[in-house]
Amino acid sequence: MNRQHYVFPKWSNMLLPTLIAVSTVVPLYVVLLAAYGFSPKATDVGYQPEQPIPFSHAVHAGQLGMDCRYCHNTVEVAAKAAIPPTQTCMNCHEKIKKDSDQLQLLHETYQRGESIPWVRVHDLPDYVYFHHAAHISRGVGCVSCHGRVDQMEVVYQHEPLSMAWCLNCHRNPEPHLRPLGEITNLAYDPMVELTADERHQLRKLHSIDPSQDCSTCHR
């Protein structure tokens, strides 16, 4: 796979100098993991695991118009976005489509007091630190990183989640900035709705200056 390295060339040639240069700013374990090829990479664009229940975002977030935060209710305040507990589904499915085959596992796990074994879609390596609220509270919407989830029958990874991808936006965030009221409106495109000057004003309003320091994402 084609990976871009902004700060240093190929590991194989540059191992020792790189170790010395980098170990002062990045935890040594990150460097060693990467140097010896043990670094698990983020999952890839298009990754779309089968889920235990055919839960459709296109139906719930699209057709029914449910806000993302009804289910992912920590996304504005915490690092993690939270996968909803079975109880959240039961708020409706206690009654709605109660006898559907597709909901059998939901009812079984609920009765046993267990959680549904959802399969993770997005998964950064453990040596990367990510924080949802830091983005959401500055006007970076879900769609910038997850694509049109409200049109997905089954969620898939829309963006590479590589270091180059993160840095690309940290260098130039303005095209992605929207008013906070539009955070979960996936159809809203700041490049269409706002002028360059309005996007610049949003940046100033929230004093946005994304960090490119290694320790921001590797700590």
Ligand code: HEC
């Ligand atoms: C009714 C509850 C519900 C709503 C509303 C909802 N989601 Fe989800 N979401 C889930 C559940 C359950 C999963 C885990 C199963 C799956 O991946 O489909 C999930 C998974 C995801 C994932 C993948 C998580 C991973 O494993 O990496 C993303 C991204 C996501 N949702 C984004 C959104 C966005 C954006 C919205 C609003 C447009 C939204 N969701 C609305 C329940 C919901």
Ligand code: HEC
């Ligand atoms: C706000 C109410 C609401 C919540 C909360 C909700 N759903 Fe639904 N769900 C619906 C409605 C309404 C439909 C039926 C759409 C239709 O008419 O086909 C549906 C349909 C479904 C279906 C398809 C059933 C079938 O037989 O076609 C599945 C599966 C499902 N939901 C799973 C879930 C899961 C899992 C959760 C929790 C993560 C959840 N739902 C949360 C309202 C809800």
Ligand code: HEC
């Ligand atoms: C700046 C990019 C970015 C934005 C904006 C963003 N996400 Fe994420 N999201 C990610 C990354 C990266 C991961 C994987 C995190 C990991 O593996 O530690 C993720 C993971 C998730 C997950 C899986 C649970 C978790 O936290 O690991 C859900 C659910 C999710 N996002 C929903 C949302 C919703 C809903 C929004 C909008 C309100 C949103 N995300 C906005 C990048 C983003």
Ligand code: HEC
């Ligand atoms: C679409 C744009 C965008 C993408 C993509 C993006 N970021 Fe950010 N990030 C921002 C903005 C904007 C901020 C807020 C900066 C500020 O408050 O000055 C931010 C802030 C952060 C912060 C908080 C910094 C602090 O000082 O608390 C972390 C950590 C972070 N990003 C990590 C990541 C990682 C890791 C990725 C890739 C997986 C990523 N970001 C991808 C735009 C983005």
Ligand code: HEC
């Ligand atoms: C905005 C977030 C962010 C910043 C800032 C950042 N990184 Fe990363 N870094 C990542 C992500 C995300 C990955 C995981 C890439 C993957 O899984 O494909 C990564 C991976 C790595 C790796 C593993 C090897 C590789 O290339 O995949 C090394 C080594 C590394 N970063 C070093 C650094 C150094 C040195 C700096 C400072 C010059 C830095 N990083 C700054 C997000 C960041």
